[in-house]
Structures are given as C-alpha cells and as structure tokens.
Amino acid sequence: MTTLPQTTAKKLGLVIDLDTCVGCQACATSCKEWNTGGYSAPLTDQNPYGADQHGAWLNRIHSFEAGEGDASRTVHFPRSCLHCEEPDCVTVCPTGASYKREEDGIVLVNPDTCIGCKLCSWACPYGAREYDYGHGVMKKCTLCVDRIYNDNLLPEDRVPACVRACPTGARHFGDLGDPSSEVSQLVRRRGGFDLLPEMGYKPVNKYLPPRERRDGRAANAASTALPESGGGASRLDKLFGWADRLLSR
Amino acid sequence: MHPAYSVIFFTTASGAGYGLLSLLLLFALLGLVSPDVWLGLTGFGLAFVLIVAGLLSSTAHLGRPERAWRAFSQWRSSWLSREGVMAVLTFAPAGIAALGWVLLGEVSGALAWAGWAAILCAGMTVYCTGMIYASLKTIRQWHHPLVALNYVVLALATGAVLLDTLLTMTGQPSRQATWTAVAALAIALALKLAYWASIDSANKSYTVGRATGLGRFGKVQPLDPPHTEPNFVMREMGYRVGRKHAARLRLIAALLGFILPAVLLAIAEQAGGAPWLNSIAVASAAAGVVVERWLFFAEAEHVVMLYYGAGAA
Numbered sequence: 001m002t003t004l005p006q007t008t009a010k011k012l013g014l015v016i017d018l019d020t021c022v023g024c025q026a027c028a029t030s031c032k033e034w035n036t037g038g039y040s041a042p043l044t045d046q047n048p049y050g051a052d053q054h055g056a057w058l059n060r061i062h063s064f065e066a067g068e069g070d071a072s073r074t075v076h077f078p079r080s081c082l083h084c085e086e087p088d089c090v091t092v093c094p095t096g097a098s099y100k101r102e103e104d105g106i107v108l109v110n111p112d113t114c115i116g117c118k119l120c121s122w123a124c125p126y127g128a129r130e131y132d133y134g135h136g137v138m139k140k141c142t143l144c145v146d147r148i149y150n151d152n153l154l155p156e157d158r159v160p161a162c163v164r165a166c167p168t169g170a171r172h173f174g175d176l177g178d179p180s181s182e183v184s185q186l187v188r189r190r191g192g193f194d195l196l197p198e199m200g201y202k203p204v205n206k207y208l209p210p211r212e213r214r215d216g217r218a219a220n221a222a223s224t225a226l227p228e229s230g231g232g233a234s235r236l237d238k239l240f241g242w243a244d245r246l247l248s249r
Numbered sequence: 250m251h252p253a254y255s256v257i258f259f260t261t262a263s264g265a266g267y268g269l270l271s272l273l274l275l276f277a278l279l280g281l282v283s284p285d286v287w288l289g290l291t292g293f294g295l296a297f298v299l300i301v302a303g304l305l306s307s308t309a310h311l312g313r314p315e316r317a318w319r320a321f322s323q324w325r326s327s328w329l330s331r332e333g334v335m336a337v338l339t340f341a342p343a344g345i346a347a348l349g350w351v352l353l354g355e356v357s358g359a360l361a362w363a364g365w366a367a368i369l370c371a372g373m374t375v376y377c378t379g380m381i382y383a384s385l386k387t388i389r390q391w392h393h394p395l396v397a398l399n400y401v402v403l404a405l406a407t408g409a410v411l412l413d414t415l416l417t418m419t420g421q422p423s424r425q426a427t428w429t430a431v432a433a434l435a436i437a438l439a440l441k442l443a444y445w446a447s448i449d450s451a452n453k454s455y456t457v458g459r460a461t462g463l464g465r466f467g468k469v470q471p472l473d474p475p476h477t478e479p480n481f482v483m484r485e486m487g488y489r490v491g492r493k494h495a496a497r498l499r500l501i502a503a504l505l506g507f508i509l510p511a512v513l514l515a516i517a518e519q520a521g522g523a524p525w526l527n528s529i530a531v532a533s534a535a536a537g538v539v540v541e542r543w544l545f546f547a548e549a550e551h552v553v554m555l556y557y558g559a560g561a562a
Contacts, residue, residue, distance in 0.1 A: 002323045018463075023473070054478050062556055063473035064457070066466035074472060075463055079556060088386065094320035094330035113319055116312020118485060119329055122250070125387045125460075127482040127553035136312030193462050196455075196552070199386055207462060 002093045004086060008105035011177030012143055013083050013204035014160065015186055019211045021170040023063050023076030030165030031059040031080075031141075038146040040111070044134025056132040058141045059162055066210075075210055078171070080162075081128035081141035082195060082203035083107050089120035089129060097137075105177070105204060106143045114138055125199050148173075176204050250388065251488040252546035259307035260378055261407070261538045263336075264400065266299030267371040268408020269415075270343055272429070274364040276412070277356045281425050284350045288419045293347040295411065304336055328384050332377035339374055342366035375404045382545075389451055389562060390549040395444040402440055403538060406433035410510050410534045414527040417517065427518040431511045434534075438507035441541065445499060448548070453561035460555040471558045487554055490547035498544050506537020 035058055036043035045055030059080040066075050083100075087107055090098045097114035100107050109120075109129075114137035121129040121138065129140045144160035147153060157164060163171045174183035183206075186192070192206035273292045276282045308314040321337070323330040342363040349360035356364050379397030386392050409430035416423045457471070458464025479487065490498070510530040517526035550562045 002326045028475075052478055054476075054480050054484075056481065057476075060475035060480070062471065062475050064461060064463060064469050065472045066458075066461075066463040066469045068468050071467065073466065075461075075466075077461055077463075077556075079475070088384075091326040092329065092381075092384070094323050094327045094333065095316070096319070096323050113316065114313065115316045115319060117310070117320070117329065118312075119327075119381070121482070121485060122385055122551070123387060125552040127486070127556060130481040131312065131485070133312075133481070138312075195462060196460060198459075199552075209462065209465070 002090050002096050002098055004090060004100055005102040008085075008100070008102055008177070010104040010175045011083075011085070011204045012104045012106060012148070012174070013176045013183075013206070014080075014143075014163065015172040015174070015176075015183045015192060015206045015208060016078055017170040017172070017190075017208040018075050018077065019170075019208060020168045021061075021076040021078060021166075022168055023061055023074075024167065025061050026165045026167055027078060027162035027171060028057060028059045028061050030161045032057055034144065034147070034161035035139075035142070038144070039108075039142045040139050042132075042135060043139060044132055046133050054133075056130045056135075056139045058128075058130070058139060060127070071213075073210060073213070078162075079126060079128070080205075081107060081143075082126055082201075082205040083141075083143060085202035085204060087201055088123040092119050092123045094119070106145055107140070108142055108145065109138050109140055111135070111137045111139075125196055125201070126203075143173075176206065250546045250549040250551060251485050252543045253310045255306045255309035257539060257542045257546070259303040260400070261303075261535070261542050262299045262306070263303030264375055264378070264404035265407035265411060265535075265538075266296045266303065267339070267375050268404040268406070269299070269411045270296040270339075270408070271368045271371045272405065272408050272412045272426075273415075274343075274346055274356070274368055276423070276426065277350065278361055278364050282416065282421060282423060284354055284356050285419075285421075286351055286354065288415065288421065289347065289350040291419060292412070292415055293343075293350070295415070296408075297343075297347075300336070300339075328377050328380040332374060332381060335370060335374040335377050339367060339370035342370060372401060375401050387552045388549045389453070389455075390448045390545075393444065393448065395440060395447065399437070399440055399444055402433065402437045403541070406430070406437040406507075407534055407538055409433045410514065410530055413514055414524075414531050417522050417527050418524050422518070422522045424518060427514050430514050434507045434511040438503060441503070441507075453550075455552055455555060455562045456560070457555045457558075460552065471556075474557070482553055483557055486551035487557065488547060489550065490544065495544065495548055498540055502537050502541040502544060504537070505533045506541050507534075510534040510537070 043056050047053045062077040064075050064077055065072050090100050095113050095115055097110045098120055116136045118131050129138050132139045148158050159173045163173045172183050174181045176183055187206045190208040192208050194203045277284050308317045320330055320333045324334045345363040346367050376397055379400030382391040383396040413426040413430045416426050458469040463469045510533050513526045513530040517523040552562045555562055
C-alpha cells in the first residue's frame, strides 16, 4: 500500500556528521558492494569499462565549498534516502511497490512489483531514488534492512554497510524516534538539522553541521561574502554600483 | 526534466482523443449534430485510436511494461494510478454510447446517460494526467494551479479542431463546431500565456545553500561532483532548455498550436467549407501541442539539481 502509516513504532535512520566526513567514498563503495548482493540485487552498471559509464548507486558523496575567501571551508556531503516520515515518493507510486514500514519507518521498494515508471524519483527532492537501467526497477537505500536484523552477522555488523565502513565515525545509526537514543542525543547536542524542511517531507535522517573554526575566521564570513555591500566602499563606488545595477536591469 | 517522447505522444494524442470523444458526444446530446453512421464510425474510431495509441505508448517508458496492470491498484493516493483507472473506466460508457450511435443511430434515453458519463470520465482522466505533474512539489513549474487546467483545456481545444474537421469531411459542416474550436484555442492560448508569464516571474527561492543547509557559512558552490559521468538523476532531472530556445519554441507553439489553426478554421468556415484548410489546421495544431508539451518538460526545473550545481530552483 502506498498510503502512509499513521505512526511508526521506530524511526530508524542515519545521522551524518558533516564536520568529520572526509569524502573518502568508503560508505558509497561499501553500500554498492553490500547492496549489489543483498535486498537490492542486482545493482547494475552500464558500460562499466567504456565511455559514458553509469550505474545505480544508493549513496552519493558531493563536495561543496561553503563560504568565501579565508572563511571558506570544504564540506563533504553524503546524500542518500532520508526515510522521510511523509514521503511523496511513496504516495505517488501507482503500484504499491513503494512503501513505508510501520515497524521501523524504513522506506522500501518491492523490486517484484515496481514497474519502473520513475515517478517516485520525480517526487523526491533529495535525488535518493535511482532507476536501475539493467533491472528495469527503482533502487534506493534500504537502510540495510538485510543487515540490521540479520542474526547471522556479528552484533557489531548489524548496522548499515555505510556506517560500518566509515573510517572517521561520521555516520551514526539508530532510532531517531526515541529521544533517549544515542543518535537523538547527538542531534540535540550538535544542532542536527533536516534537509529542506520547508518542503514538508519530515526527513528522519539528520545532518550535523560543521563545527565553528577555532581561529575565528568564520566570524568574518559575512564581510568577505558580500564585498559589494561592505561599509568600506566610497561614495563614488556606491554611485558606480548603483549605475551598474540600473543599467543591468 | 527529460522530455520522454512516449509521454509527450501519450499526453497529446490521448488528450486530443478524449477531447474529440467528449465534444462529439456533447454536440450530439445537444442536438447540434445528427448521429449518423459515418460520423459515428470516423469520430469514435479516431478518438479510440488516439486514446489507445497514447495509452500503449505511455507504457513504453516503463522499465517493466508487463507489470503495467499493477498501476490500477493505488488510486487512493496516486494520481498516476487514478489516471489509469479513469482511462479504463471511460471505455465503458464511451463504448456503450458509441455502439448506440453506430447501431441504433441515436443518443437518447439510456444512451444519453452513457454519453454524459463518458464526457465526465474523459474529463476526469485528463484532469488526473495534469494532476500527476501538478502534485509534484519538487518542480516549481509543474506545482502550479494552471497546470491541470491547461491539460484539460488543451485536450478540448485539440479535440475541437478534430471534430470540426471531421464534420467538414463527413459532409455536415457546423458553424457551432468551428466557433467552439476557435474559442477553445483562444482560451487555451490565453491560459498558456498566463502560465508562461507566471513561471517566468516566479521567485526561485531554493538555492544550494538551502538544499545543503550550508548557507549559514555564506555562499555555497559545488567543488567535487560525486561521480564523473551523469547518473540517472542527472539524465532524468537535469535536462534544461536554453532561455533563447525556450522563447523561440514558445512562439512556435503559440503560432502552430493555437493561432494558425484558429485562423485556418475560421477562414474555412467563411469560405463555406475547405477540407484542405482543415487538414492543415489539424497538422499545425498537432505540431504545436507537441512543441508545447516538449517545452512543458524541458522548462521544468527539479530541486534535486541544486546538489549538482543548478543556481536556483
């Protein structure tokens, strides 16, 4: 069913620390390795050794520059399904292949009933769903549903593959619906935030912001970011600036 | 958004088919045309061919077309599912009305009820198609109050062009059909111009700073992409048409899709019926709405592209 559960018993999800992520791609490759053999198998690639190679990956690691000049910083930004509480990707699905689990809130695609119409990928602002061109169905993060409840694995391995692989401890897994859980406390302590909360999908996954720099340069960010409107400009500069804006209309 | 040709063909062809079906029945129910056999065969025949060809084409963009029947199940939440259900439901009253028209030569009594039901169902089907796009909050140009209305009015306008042409060619030209087509084209053009003006002046408030939550540090720009070749997200959501091309294509869509067909139909009517002018009007309208539908996709900007370097959405 693509109608959403009223509540979920748990809100399992990830907390991603943008301060400690080093952009090594270990989580992405570990994710690909596990999921091409697990629930999402096969996770196919097209022209893997030729030109124009591409394939379905469930986790993508961007790098951004935030701020300018002395105050700029490089932020590595892992992007995967946020297992939203009110995801449109589930409700738009015409077949019922997309669903949100009542017991733990994980959003999954049933690969046996998905028709590959791609509408769910249109409905997701986070780009979390990728079409598998080889398999003809949509693929997405399963929160490693085939690891976290797997009694055949050692207890320390019963976490998503990305969390297990992260060498800097930038990825945390737990129940974000339980205020006393370690991940919930971490989110409170570090000011964890939602991606695009104004869109209303209520992401479960949280991101921890980069910490303030110890040399205090971040405090100057505002003045270096907007040199045109800085207080130091002379009257003549302001006049030219005004003329420039007028002429560029 | 990537313009999928199967979806462009589906929405334009089926739209015209549903428009023709509705107007043909409406004219007969109002007594403006007589339900003769040839008009019934050609009218319903063309409408059903357009609808079925469109529906079949729409399965071409599916990864697993053999499972398409599953799409009838989730009408409680999904506009795509509702569209599928309504498309199939429409065939029942439309089929009954068409059979009555062709075999009995009438659209009265119980057949009239079937006719009105078919008109309602056809309208709801096209409305559902529009709502598939209008319900997506991720695409500003689609999440717009005029989108579903545009779909319905364009279906009626293209259907009206077809009806007027069929009536001319089957030997019962109708002033009312011509002026219905001209009026529908004018209204459709006015709505489309209003839509274009509205999406052009919309405030693009989403930036990469907001999408990443990193705007608190100042300007945010992409440094390293996550992959070296375009992935599915970039292929599907990353298609954008240049501003210059968009302006030119809008002009082409307006001229071919709306203005030229309206002028040609009016001239043909004044000249007392000119089938060849009608034929040109149909071809022109078809080309125009295909350009219009292509632009509808190509001008749509998806929020996810902010992560891949888009300036604003």
